Amino acid sequence: MEYIKRELERKFLTMNAVFKAVMVTGARQVGKSTMLKKLADGENRTYVNLDNSRDRELAKSDPGLFFQVYKPPVLIDEVQKAPELFEYIKMLCDESDKTGLFWLTGSESKKLLKEARDSLTGRICILKMFSLSKREIEGKCELGEMEFTYNALSERAKNFPDNNIHDVYTHIWKGGMPGTLGMTDEQRLEYYESYIETYLMRDAVDDNGIGDTEGFRKVLRACAAFAGNLVNYSDIAQAGNVSVPTAKEWVKILQSMGIIYLMEPFSNNELKRLIKSPKLYFCDTGLLAYLSMWTSKETLMNGAASGHFFENYIVAEFLRMYSYSKSKVNMTFYRDTNQKEIDIVLEENGMLHPLEIKKATNPEKKAISSFQLLEKSSLKIGEGGIICMVEKPFPLDANNSLIPCNII
Secondary structure (H helix, E strand, O other): OOOOOOOHHHHHHHHHOOOOEEEEEEOOOOOHHHHHHHHOOOOOOEEEEOOOHHHHHHHHHOHHHHHHHOOOOEEEEOHHHOOOHHHHHHHHHHOOOOOOOEEEEEEOOHHHHHHHHHHOOOOEEEEEEOOOOHHHHOOOHHHOOOOOOHHHHHHHHOOOOOOOHHHHHHHHHHOOOHHHOOOOHHHHHHHHHHHHHHHHHHHHHHOOOOOOHHHHHHHHHHHHHOOOOEOOHHHHHHHHOOOHHHHHHHHHHHHHOOOEEEEOEOOOOOOOOEOOOOEEEEOOHHHHHHHOOOOOHHHHHHOOOHHHHHHHHHHHHHHHHHHOOOOOOEEEEEEEOOOOEEEEEEEEOOEEEEEEEOOOOOOOHHHHHHHHHHHHOOOEEOOEEEEEOOOOOEEOOOOEEEEEHHHO
16 A cells, blocks of 8 residues: 655654654554654664564563664664663663664553653653544645634635535544555454454553453443543443443543543633533544444434534544644633533634634534633634634634635
8 A cells, every 4th residue: 555644754853853762652553653664764774563572572581682683773663562671772872972763663651651751851752643634645744734814724725625524524434544544344344343352452451451351342432422522430430330430540541542532621810610621532533433333424424423523523633733733732622611612722822723613514603702702811812713514714704714624
C-alpha cells in the first residue's frame, strides 16, 4: 500500500534537530513505526522491534550489550517492553553531542511516559500520534491549522470539494486506522475485533495489570455508549458491572492508551457556576462505530446517535490538528449549571475562538448566542462559528461564520 504522508512528520523532524531522543507514543497500529521507517529511508539507522522476544530479553537482561549490537542512531519500536534501556539511553545521550540518536515508539501508558521523563529529562521530546485524519487520507495535511476569519476559511475551502454528508459519514464510519484502508466492510469488522482482542486486551493485562478483561471490555463498550457526553463514572461502572473507583481507573487507562480523549471543561476565575466534569470522545470514530455495533454508514448517518458521532468526528479532527501544530492551543468546552453550552472553545495566544457543532446544512444563527457567555472572562473573544454540513463558508456576522466540516 502506498505511504500516506503524516502531519506529525513536520513536528517530529523539527524536534529531532534539537533533541537527542524523540519518542512517538499513541494507540497501537496508528502508524508510528511506518512513519519513522519512512523518515529513516536513506539514513544509516539501525532498527529493532522489542515485540521480538529475543531482542526484548537482551534489552531487559543486558542493556549495555543490547546497545553494542544495536548502535545509535537507532529506531527502537515498542520501547515500553524494556524500560531498562532508559538509563543506558541517558548515558549514551550524555556521551554525545549529536541530536537524533534515538527514535523511539511506544504504545502509550502512564508508566512509560513517567519512566521516559524521569530518566531522560531535557534529552527527550515526546510526541503523540493518532490514527489518520481525513486531511491525511485526502493528501491535504500541508494546509496546517485553521484561522477562523471568513476570508481565511474561504481560502482554505478552495482546497476542498463542496461538503458532502456521504463523504463525511463514510470517514466517520470507517475511521482512520491505516490497516483498514482498502478493506471491505466484512474485513474491517474482523480487523476491529482482532484489534480489541490482540492489542487492547493484551496491553490492558501486560502494561496495566488488569486481570478482569471481561469487565474491562464492558467498560470499553460503555464508554462507546456515552461518547459525546459528560463523563459519568457511576453509569460506566454500572454498565461494566464494576465499582466506581475501578471504572474511573479504567477510563484513565483507556485515555493513556490513546483510545479515548477526555475534553476538559472551560475554566476561568471570572466565571462562576461552571461544571467540572470532562466530556468523553473516542480518538478514532471507526473503532467507536464498531463498538456501537453500527452495521453500515447509512444506518449510522440516519440513526439516533448520528449527531454524537458527528461531534466526535469534529473534536477528533481538531485534536489531531492541534497536537501536530506549531502553536499551543488549548481545546475545552463550556457548560454551566444553567445548561448553557459551547461545544468547543479554542484558546490561543490569549484569544478565545468559540465553535458550535451542528449536523444541519443551514443551522440557525441563534446557535451562536451562547458565545456571549465568554464576555465575562478576562480573555478577548476572536472569530468562531458553527461547524456544520454547509457546502461553503458563509458569514453570520463580523466574527462568526458557517464552517464546512470537511475543511477542518
